[in-house]
Amino acid sequence: MSSQIGFGLVAAIILVSALFVVRSKNLIHAVLWLAVTLIGTAALYAQLNAPFLAGVQVLTYVGGVVTLMVFGVMVTRRHGGAEAPAESDSDEKGFIFATALFVVLALAIWKSPVPLPVQAPIATTNQLAHALLDDYLIAFEALSLLLLAAIVGAVVLARRRDPDPVSGEEAGAAAPTRSTTEVVP
Amino acid sequence: MTLTGCITLAAALLCIGIYGLVTRKQAVAMLLSVELMANSANILFAAFAHFRGGASAQVFVLFALAITVAEVAVGLALVMLIYRRHGDTTLDLASEAKQ
Numbered sequence: 001m002s003s004q005i006g007f008g009l010v011a012a013i014i015l016v017s018a019l020f021v022v023r024s025k026n027l028i029h030a031v032l033w034l035a036v037t038l039i040g041t042a043a044l045y046a047q048l049n050a051p052f053l054a055g056v057q058v059l060t061y062v063g064g065v066v067t068l069m070v071f072g073v074m075v076t077r078r079h080g081g082a083e084a085p086a087e088s089d090s091d092e093k094g095f096i097f098a099t100a101l102f103v104v105l106a107l108a109i110w111k112s113p114v115p116l117p118v119q120a121p122i123a124t125t126n127q128l129a130h131a132l133l134d135d136y137l138i139a140f141e142a143l144s145l146l147l148l149a150a151i152v153g154a155v156v157l158a159r160r161r162d163p164d165p166v167s168g169e170e171a172g173a174a175a176p177t178r179s180t181t182e183v184v185p
Numbered sequence: 186m187t188l189t190g191c192i193t194l195a196a197a198l199l200c201i202g203i204y205g206l207v208t209r210k211q212a213v214a215m216l217l218s219v220e221l222m223a224n225s226a227n228i229l230f231a232a233f234a235h236f237r238g239g240a241s242a243q244v245f246v247l248f249a250l251a252i253t254v255a256e257v258a259v260g261l262a263l264v265m266l267i268y269r270r271h272g273d274t275t276l277d278l279a280s281e282a283k284q
Binding site: 003050056 | 186187188189190191192193194196197198199200201202203204205207208209211213214216217218220221224227228231232234235237238239240241243244246247248250251252253254255256257258259261262263264265266268269274
């Protein structure tokens with residue numbers, strides 16, 4: 001019974017803050033509401049007997065991704081502030097589409113027979129470590145390569161081009177037709 | 186807390202993310218909506234790990250987390266690039282590839 005109440009509370013927090021994420025006019029507020037959503041998800045993981053996932057969620061998402069997003073908003077906002085422009089005319093269409101999709105998904109979920117939960121042994125962090133570094137070691141290493149490639153790619157994409165020694169202009173701005181991913185030596 | 190409840194929660198979160206992705210025009214706001222959708226998939230993995238057993242599903246959540254972080258890094262780099270070129274992050278401006 002108490003787990004039902006806890007789940008309802010966490011689900012309400014997640015859904016309400018997610019609605020604020022997509023409706024906030026101020027982008028900084030939207031990012032902070034996303035942090036609330038992610039913390040609520042971490043609480044849900046803790047309820048689902050996955051304490052390690054809850055910790056990783058708080059560390060990487062709330063600590064890393066949200067900080068990165070705040071930087072992204074503050075670096076790219078215009079001088080007038082972080083206010084988002086008026087919502088597009090696809091507002092009603094998006095609402096109708098999302099609601100219809102949810103109705104279809106909910107019908108499918110509630111109509112389909114859910115298999116009875118097996119009384120599975122709770123996966124401890126010890127078992128998780130063995131699975132991660134034993135059964136899925138190759139995928140783990142491939143993931144580290146993917147992260148390295150993503151970091152290098154992000155740096156190459158976002159770095160400011162060195163000024164051209166001849167004209168003194170930025171290479172990226174001077175030649176709009178050339179590939180933006182090209183590395184200027 | 187039931188498996189059906191968790192799946193319904195994940196479906197609702199996915200639909201909220203889709204709503205944000207369709208209605209927003211700012212690139213950072215669209216990235217936030219993508220985060221919501223990835224989060225709903227993670228909730229599904231964790232719920233099935235709890236109700237069906239096994240540590241493998243939790244490993245999948247860890248992999249999905251890392252991939253999402255990589256996606257955010259590259260996405261924000263692209264946002265910086267669009268902002269530097271157009272002075273705004275509205276994604277409708279980034280239409281050079283059409284020409």
